[in-house]
Structure formats: structure tokens, C-alpha cells
Amino acid sequence: MKVQVVIFDLFGTLVDDFASSVGQMHAELAAALAVPYEAFMQLWRQTTEMRTIGAFQTVEASIEYVCGVMGVQVGAEQMTKAVAIRLQHTRRALEPRPDAVTTLARLNDQDYKVGLLSNCSVEIPILWQETALANLVATPIFSCRERLKKPDPRIYHLACERLCVMPGACLYVADGEDHELTGAAKVGLHPVLLRTSSQETRPELHQETREWQGATIAGLAEVLQLVRR
Numbered sequence: 118m119k120v121q122v123v124i125f126d127l128f129g130t131l132v133d134d135f136a137s138s139v140g141q142m143h144a145e146l147a148a149a150l151a152v153p154y155e156a157f158m159q160l161w162r163q164t165t166e167m168r169t170i171g172a173f174q175t176v177e178a179s180i181e182y183v184c185g186v187m188g189v190q191v192g193a194e195q196m197t198k199a200v201a202i203r204l205q206h207t208r209r210a211l212e213p214r215p216d217a218v219t220t221l222a223r224l225n226d227q228d229y230k231v232g233l234l235s236n237c238s239v240e241i242p243i244l245w246q247e248t249a250l251a252n253l254v255a256t257p258i259f260s261c262r263e264r265l266k267k268p269d270p271r272i273y274h275l276a277c278e279r280l281c282v283m284p285g286a287c288l289y290v291a292d293g294e295d296h297e298l299t300g301a302a303k304v305g306l307h308p309v310l311l312r313t314s315s316q317e318t319r320p321e322l323h324q325e326t327r328e329w330q331g332a333t334i335a336g337l338a339e340v341l342q343l344v345r346r
């Protein structure tokens with residue numbers, strides 16, 4: 118079947134790996150909230166899954182939860198500051214990779230629909246419209262909003278439904294975190310691994326990448342050749 122749609126992963130694919138770009142965020146958050154850094158960071162990391170599957174629908178709720186577990190009540194001013202820090206770091210993490218905007222724009226020009234399927238917390242849909250990618254993506258799907266995450270087959274089916282396309286007419290381009298490529302293949306999409314440098318620095322996230330035998334590209338622009346095959 119001819120490719121009609123290209124669905125992209127976000128972190129590690131259209132933008133850098135999230136963890137590599139948020140830098141000092143935990144330290145700044147802990148300082149703003151006046152909580153011990155180590156304990157805060159540990160709890161924040163332990164609640165990643167909850168943020169990704171939409172247990173918190175606001176930034177405030179995710180901060181309040183972690184502080185609540187620590188037995189700390191957050192004042193209004195502290196909360197405002199912490200939310201601003203979280204959004205500011207996330208905004209920076211959403212800076213598109215150099216070839217992302219041009220590749221998506223060319224796909225649009227050539228009448229391929231572009232989708233997005235991201236395992237992410239609520240900050241991403243909040244900030245999405247600010248990004249240079251927003252106008253180039255037809256239907257972004259955020260795990261936190263759908264309360265489903267990759268590699269759950271239902272979230273790939275949902276993406277195809279919203280894009281009005283059969284899975285077999287879709288490429289799925291990703292860096293292979295969370296076994297997302299195998300998940301895509303099981304549903305019938307054509308998975309493509311994007312090789313990136315963060316796969317070497319964060320091997321714990323990329324077991325699938327190391328074992329991947331399927332289609333592989335070394336840069337996003339290569340998608341423009343793949344869709345024509």
C-alpha cells in the first residue's frame with residue numbers, strides 16, 4: 118500500500134531527548150518549593166509514568182502530588198514559581214531539531230499528512246501551539262490527554278482513526294524508546310528507527326533500538342525518500 122501519512126514520535130525524534138535538555142530543572146524546582154533536592158528528584162522521577170498516562174491534568178496537580186507525598190504544603194507563590202520553571206524548561210526541550218521543520222513542511226507540500234504520537238506529560242499539550250511544529254502536524258496525540266501510552270495498541274489505532282488512515286498506509290518514525298517501534302509494527306504501521314546520539318548516552322531507554330532489524334534512517338530528511346518507495 119502507498120504511504121499516505123507519516124506519524125512521528127516527539128522526544129528523541131522531532132526534538133531532542135527530554136532528559137538531555139531539561140538540565141537544572143529538578144534543582145530549580147526543589148529550590149522554588151523549598152524541598153530537599155535529592156528526595157524531590159527521586160519522587161519526581163518515580164512519578165514519570167503517572168504524568169505520562171495523565172494522572173495529572175495540570176502542572177500544578179503534578180507538583181502538588183509530589184510535595185504531598187513529601188508532606189509539604191505548597192504556597193500559592195511557590196506554586197506559581199514552580200509552574201513557571203517547569204514550563205520554561207519544557208519550552209526549551211520543545212525546540213525542533215534543525216531538519217524537523219523543513220522535513221515536515223516538505224511532507225505537507227507533497228500532500229502527505231503528518232501525525233504525532235507522543236508519550237508525554239501535560240506540559241507538552243499546553244505548550245504545543247507555541248512550537249514551530251504545531252502548524253505542520255495534522256493531529257497530535259498526547260499520551261497524557263488520551264490516558265494511554267505507547268506501546269499500547271489502542272493509542273496507535275487512535276492516531277490512525279483521527280488521521281482517517283489505515284495503519285498499513287502509515288510510516289511511524291521514532292527513536293525507539295518504550296518499545297514503540299515493535300508496538301507500531303504489531304498494529305500494522307511501518308516502523309522506521311531514527312538513529313540518534315542519545316541512544317548511546319541513555320541505553321536503559323533503548324533496548325529496542327539496539328536490537329532493531331527493521332528500516333532505519335540517520336536523519337529526518339531521509340523520510341522524504343522513504344515515502345516514495
Ligand SMILES: [Mg+2]
Nearest residue numbers: 126128129294
Ligand atoms: Mg522518543
